[in-house]
Amino acid sequence: MKISYRHVSTPEVAYRHISTPEDSSFVVKEFCQPRFTNTFHFHHGYELILIVKSEGKMYAGNKVMNYNEGEIYMFGPGLVHCFCNNSSPVGTDELAHAIIVQFTEDFIGKDFFDNLELRKIRELIQLSEYGIKFSKISSAVNTLFFQFQASQQMKNLIILLQILDELSLRSRDSVQLLTDDPRKIHYKDVDSKKLESVFKYVLENYAGHVDSKSAAALAYMNEAAFCRYFKKRTTKTFSQFVNEIRISHATKLLMGTDNGISEICYACGFDNISYFNRQFKIYQGTSPREYRKAFIESNVSAPSFRPTGD
Template identity: 50%
Template sequence: MKVTYEQLDTQANLSFVVKWYNQPRFTAPFHFHPAFELLWIIKSSGKLYAGNRVMNFSDGDMFFFGPGLAHFFHNEVMESDENAQAIVVQFAEDFMGEGFFGKPEFRKVRKLMHEAHSGIKLANPDPALQKIFRQFASGKEMVNFITLMQLLERWSAQPKDNRLPILNAPQKSVFKEADPSKIETVFKYVLDNFKGDVNSRDAASLACLNDAAFCRYFKRRTRKTFSQFVNEVRVTHATGLLLEDNFNINQVCFESGFNNISYFNRQFKTIMKKTPLEYRKEFNPQIL
């Protein structure tokens, strides 16, 4: 497995791409491409790895990725037979010719596209955005162009506080088109096993490297140590559990793969800048 450079797969008579996904799970590899990407998760949940950040995703989430921002959606096991569903729109900055987005009418859209280089997750998406996404239709080229313009306009009108940056700053990809990376294999290993015993020796074996070489390789590619990545995955999972009323904080600790409550509290505060209890009080106070 490798980090994949994905060309913008436009047909000869089309200048941008609309893809509809309805399948048991998302199968796109850890990849990056030279296009902007708008995405609506209609049905699915799991973990998103984008740039060097891991976060939860669930039904209804919307994302906007800029060119070169590597990303990968990993589904959780579905409790029902429902498929993972999404709509994805990909377009190059110059898909309507050089300078198209430089027109005065696109001032707000240009700002939005600049933000997309850091990745955006839209909090509390406007229901009108779902309606616009559903207007895309196969074989209706002009309708789809108008729909894309409406989608960008509506995205750019969302309150600034709702456009949550995925990264702190635009990040130049450390992955190259021909990079023989084993990163995706390691990501899947961690995301499938983080609730149990996850260690760098097993990860190194999957990447066909010795432990020391793997640790250097992983940090060079992700800008963090392997243990930092594992802790971020576990803490990210814990943030989702803390929003539910099924678990107390001790249970959240063990359900997230930690086996020591003190270590869990310390790692949670390091990553989230607040304790698990403070996080729960802020985002779901009715549980307390």
């Protein structure tokens, strides 16, 4: 049994098959780049990702959310995803860093996970079709990712099983499903490039003006056809997608800055405070002010700032 280990310092293609040497059972990759390649892609197998160093926006299935270093993500077959990290602070040379493990369902043999002792791991693998985010990860789990080595084939296999076992036992408050129903989301290989261009356009411009006509041009479609296409592929309208990115950024600012509500509203691309408040409640179930208050009172990574009123 052979495990392929690759260190990647340059961008790869958008659509990544789990292509291993014929006798390899899974692949380990390590990305160290100024920026992750913000491309849409999906696999025919499974993927585990440890975010060692980076933060930014992540798209999975049809949802947008913030991601941070120290988190682990798991994606099942066909679940499109994309990480786009924030720019490094001016004057620094910080690199985005991630360790990725890709494997097929039968990487350790057909029906192996049907054994009673491994039912928790089997459930985890099945659940990954929705996409999973693991937070509150112990240092012991993170350390396992750094123990993969190119010349220790059997040990690498054991390490992967250890990681899967640890993740399968995580408490509910440290596990978040990323999509509601992956069966409603239909992507094809050819969708990756179109959606990549649109996603990049919105990420680079959400704080200012974003419109469906410009997005349609990037996808080489007329506006009406693009809007139908986008809704069919993502189950949401283009404007809903834009608002979701803006609201995800608003939550980050509410938790990490002392900026006023109005200032955050405009910084996220909204030009009307009432509309911002309505959209925030749609996506978060509460008002921006209540969201910030709940975050501070939770004492989870409580910020040292005092929020200013608006």
